[in-house]
Amino acid sequence: MPTLDSANLMPDATPETKSAGAPALTVRNLSVLFGKNAAVKNVSLDIAAHAVTAIIGPSGCGKSTFLRALNRMHELNPEARMEGQIHLFGDDIYSRNVESVTVRRRIGMVFQKSNPFPTMSIVENVTVGLRLNGVRNKNILAERTEQSLRMSALWDEVKDRLHAPAISLSGGQQQRLCIARALAVQPDVLLMDEPASALDPLATAKIEDLILTLKKDYTIVIVTHNMQQAARASDFTAFLYLGELVEFGPTRKIFTSPAQKRTEDYVTGRFG
């Protein structure tokens, strides 16, 4: 029997029992097409609130596209078109009277390549989402800065140099700053697109620890290439292959007794 931290990392709960309340995101028959090519084909799944859901699959399987459809970032590509429905706590995020800007305030995103704004200091980076959305109150800004930097485990490292340029930080710190920046606008869901793939193992471990802490307050969806990372950090795992959802379930089940042969082959490294 597994001991130690397994209870925390691999819950026995099934998606149904875990999300007994309402799932954070319900995805129904989602397809994303670029011109005539479907990058994501007819995917339906529920993303549990206050849990980490990992999306795994080989390169080009549509996992990043899937993630970007969750906060309408795919719309930046004029070729992209989506079909199906996505609801965030019951709200249709593709409803005609919902602006993509509103959706993205509730569903934040962290990218593979850390991208703090180079013209801004550390504190300006954290507060930029608030300031450009009209928050002027200095107390609120200061409070959110500390709160977000603490949550992203960066506060102790930068509290004495909040006004230093953001690009003076190390790669791992920059990525945690990007997480703090996303948290400062207080989203419900945090999407992470391979957030640690450009970092060294130590910085990666910090990001993974962070993900485990953040799930108390946030719903997290993470795309990863790294099978160990999915196994360590996520509660649920979805395996995408060629745009289709092959299997979705509790991470432990996907990694120990997957229902599909293709899933087993992929997680054991036989292809992909």
Added chain:
Amino acid sequence: MTAPNHRWRNFKNVLMQIIAFSCAILVVAPLVLVFYHLAKMGFSSINFAFFTQLPKPVGETGGGMANAIGGTFVLLAQAAVIGVPVGVLGGVFLSEYGGTKLNWWIRFAADILNGVPSITWGIVVYALLVAPMHGYSALAGGVVLGMMMIPLVMRTTEEVLQLVPGGYREAALALGISKWKTIVQIVVRTALKGIVTGVLLALARVAGETAPLMFTALGNPYWARSLTEPISALPLQIFAYAISPYDDWHRQAWAGALVLLLFVLCINISVRFLTRDRFQPKI
């Protein structure tokens, strides 16, 4: 060990190097020669009066080009007011908005406009402003220089905005920041030095224009009292004095040319200074 054909190859190699080097020197030589000649001919005529006094009538020595120097600044200020907003916003449109096809045509048009002979611009503004207003004016001079700046500023702005990595745009949009604010506060801010550089280079370029000003600003031996009056400018005054038969005016023309060259040189040096520690995005 060296075979004859190796020697022949080495010789060709050295020969090509010498030819290329000579061509590079030929590029620099005119600048040095022009600067040396202007300094020799004009420096002695540069004094306090040159910057503060109006031209004296023929026969009286002394006097200066204060009206022309002031006029150049007035014209450049007007040109900047017209050329910078339109050029920068046009560059923003090309880089951040618009369909590929439309943008291709706009870019094509801007490149053609950049190659239009400056005298043509002068005639256009003569027809558009000078003739309807029944008179040459500082305003028309500012407009023609501003119009010449627009395609220059537009293309450089577009180019530096394209250098801003797409990751910054995505990061801002993912924070729920609207597209317009993303462009102004993130993209333009990141590329600001490059945009300023483009504006300065465009100003330096039009500062020396003469032909379009002959059709618009005309020139004026006195101070212009309003923008609807003809105004002088350094290139106009240099031209007028250079074709005159008087030695004193010739000396003043040399001095004026030296001042104009130093002015343009100053702009170029400040551009160098600006771009020296230009932000290089880590990619």
